[in-house]
Amino acid sequence: MTMASYFLAIGFWALMITHDLFCIVTLGMFYMFFLWIRFHKPGLLCLWMGLIVLSMFLCYPRTQEVHPGIYRIYQIKQNYVLAKNKDTAIIVYGIKDPNFYDCYYVSQIEPIDHLKNIHQFSFSDYMAKQNIYYCGRSHAKQFISSSHSLKSQLYSRWKENKVIQANFYGIYQEETPSILTRLGLPIIGIFYIFQRRLQRYISKEKVQIILLILMIGYGYLFVFTISFVRFFLLSFYTSFLKKRDIALSASIITFLCFFPKHATDFVFVFPILYRLIPYTNKRKQYRAFLLAISQLIYFHELNIPLLLCFSWIRTIHSYIVLCSLLPLGQSLTNVWYDWIQKFPLSHFHYVPGLLFYLLVIGFVLYPEKRKIACIGLCILPWLQPYMDPFFHVYMIDIGQGDCTLILEPFHQSAIMIDCGQSFYRDNVKDIIVPVLKDLQVKRLDALIVTHSDFDHDGGVTELEKMIPIQQVIRSRYEKPKVKYPFFSLLPKRETSDTNDESIVSYFSYDDFHYLWMGDASVQVEQELIQQYKLSVDILKLGHHGSSTSSSMAFLDQTRPKVGLVSVGKKNNYGHPSSTVIANCHTLGIHLFETRKEGMIHLFSFKGILCIETASHLIGIVKTSIMKP
Structure with missing residues (x-):
């Protein structure tokens, strides 16, 4: 019964991980067949059938209606609180001195809006696990009532004690040592x-x-x-x-x-x-190994001093x-x-890939090969970047701004186009550098600054302080020193405003052609189609999809398969234009926007171009016949 209970629990765990009704039924039937072969117990199969039904109920999608009203605080964080109205929970910002079970009226509610980048922490996904999808604001004038419970009284007494706040309530201050936040x-x-x-x-x-x-x-x-x-x-x-x-x-x-x-x-x-982990003479080593593997999978970094002294x-x-x-x-x-x-903290950043997981599985399933698997796991993080045969283009989600990273296969070169900054956060420190660390990009061969707008070049100075950059390109007459075709189009042009000074980048790899427009307007687009006969597969729309760019004539002439828009949600400029979006749909251009999909990742190999987004979309964009 002991072994059977393990198999039931692990099987139910697998069903919950799939979190999809079709996958639950399919996996459940295969696993039921396995249980019958393994145990031959009809009662065990009945229990398993019950767990399948239960998992389908738990994973069935439910709609949540959220309305303005009186919300009661049930959890307090550093910059926000969690509050409930009946069974509906939301995030509430703006309350300066919250306490447990205080009630506030929340008049405006909207979906949680946070940036999403592949391999990075997503606040919206984190809250979705708690069935929280909306947020609102409140303040002292909207206070309704307070509680005199023992819980609220204790919090009032200890709210100035930062140690109690951090270690009993999970409310960490900025000055709390980072190593302590990792201890839970x-x-x-x-x-x-x-x-x-x-x-x-x-x-x-x-x-x-x-x-x-x-x-x-x-x-x-x-x-x-x-x-x-x-x-x-x-x-x-x-x-x-x-x-x-x-x-x-x-x-x-x-x-x-x-x-x-x-x-x-x-x-x-x-x-x-x-x-x-079974009781063996090597149990401590196995637990240390498990902790190291878990750190890499979940946090994409390995801190060896903390691992040894945890x-x-x-x-x-x-x-x-x-x-x-x-x-x-x-x-x-x-x-x-x-x-x-x-x-002393020593951070080693690494995002595990398929080969990493295969080695971990080999370590578990083949005890006699564990030394080989361990050696492979130790050297793989250092070798993996130089074993990658794909050409990568990452449009990083930085909100209302532009930042694109281009990686040549086997890390032969790394180029960035624009490094936009924000007035509301430090994009370089909070987003761009963490992405570079996770991708193990230790230097940039070139940083192309299309023009001098803050949302394109605002982070350049800060990025230069944090990572070596071989070449900073601000002139249309200069191009990055790479082995594949990379051009700056229309270097000689007369411009009337800053946006039209944008460097227009055209590059190709694996027989796919990319055109990055910066903030260039319709006037520049007209000159492009007059002077060049461009083959375009991927177009980064000019000026964040504004109506001042991406004219119908230009889109019709270039006819890209995919259009990319780097844009922030609820921006003050109305980007992207509904007219531009409609024109793309009319011409059959598949449009991807960072405000909806988060980071957009394109990768190609031998005539196949694929796409994935931070919102978990993935698919083949186009295949082409490679030239001999």
């Missing part, structure tokens, strides 16, 4: 400390009951986070089920019933896999947090924070 809430470590101490004096069964009561009390007075719920469920089932394996399986199934969208979260996946740092931090509750504990906490800020 230390309350789980504190409960482990209590467990070890209490077991010296009373039986294990009584200790488990006491801890369960304390956990419920903690969740009521503070916050039931996802990781804490997972820990509580495992402790609960361990208290009443003698077999550890059955308790773990029951906790997995129960957790997924309440939080089906969190099936792939690090705080759920890593602890479960951590516990599934356990003892978390244990010490748990004791420090306990001491912070005492009158003299604050001074000790300050000393700890000062020391931990000086802890």
Whole structure:
């Protein structure tokens, strides 16, 4: 029964990961056949059929109606709160001094709007896992009522204590050491400390009951986070089920019933896999290996000092947090924070690819080949960029602005067109540099600045400070030093405004042709079609899809298969123009906008051009016959 319970839990977990009705039915039927071959137990198949039906119910799409009204705060973060009106939860911004269970009237509600870039954290996706898709604003004048509950009173008492705020409520300040944010809430470590101490004096069964009561009390007075719920469920089932394996399986199934969208979260996946590691002489090595693999998969970086010292740092931090509750504990906490800020951190960035996952699977399935798999996993991050045969074009989502990264196969060259900045955030620090690190781009061979508008060149100076750039191109007479065809069109032209000074880039690879227009207007487009006979497959529309560019005549003459628009949501300029969009549809041009799809990634190899977006669209754009 123990092994069967594992297979049921892992199978149900797989169904929740697919999160699609068709995939659930298909996978469920195949897995049922496997269970019958493996166990030959009709009762087990009945349980599995029940789990299939349950997973279909949990994953069935539901519409959510959100209306203005009175919302009650149930969770507090650094810059926003989460509030509910009946069963509907939203994000509320603008409340300066929130408290638990305070009620505010929210008059305007809109969908959550955040940038999306492939491999990067997506706030909107993160909130969607909590079934939160909308946000609103409120302020002191819209305050309705407050609560006098014990939870709100405790928060009022400790809201100035940054240590309590961070470690009991998960509200981190900007000055909180980054290494501590990676440890998660230390309350789980504190409960482990209590467990070890209490077991010296009373039986294990009584200790488990006491801890369960304390956990419920903690969740009521503070916050039931996802990781804490997972820990509580495992402790609960361990208290009443003698077999550890059955308790773990029951906790997995129960957790997924309440939080089906969190099936792939690090705080759920890593602890479960951590516990599934068998008791062997190499268990510590396997756990360290699992932590390293998990860091790369989820965070795209490996911090070796933190990896080696994670356990003892978390244990010490748990004791420090306990001491912070005492009158003299604050001074000790300050000393700890000062020391931990000086802890050496070494970040190695790497986004795992297909070969990486194949090596991990080989490590698990073939114990006799684990040394080879480990060696491969150690050297792969250094070699993978130089093993990539695809030509890549990334249109990075920076909001209302332009930034495109072009990577030649095997990392032979890296070119960026424009590096737009924003008045609302630091695009270079928060978006562009993290993308470059994840793609392991350590230098740029050329940065083409199409023209001097802030949303095109505003981040150039800052980017030069953070990454080596071999060539900064601001002249139409200059072109990047690459081996494939790359041209600046119409270098000699008379211009009447800044936008028409834009460098127009035309480049080709794998027999596909790309045209990047900058902010060039209809006048420049007319000169282009008069002087050149262009073959265009991918067109980056001029001026963010404005009606001043992308005329019907130009689109009809170039006839690209795909049109790209780099544009911010709800921009003040009305970009892109509805007329331009209609013209593209009329001519059969497939239009992709960063405001809808996030980052747009084009990649080609031997006559095949594919596209993927941060909104999870993927497909073949076009195939061509390569010239011999």
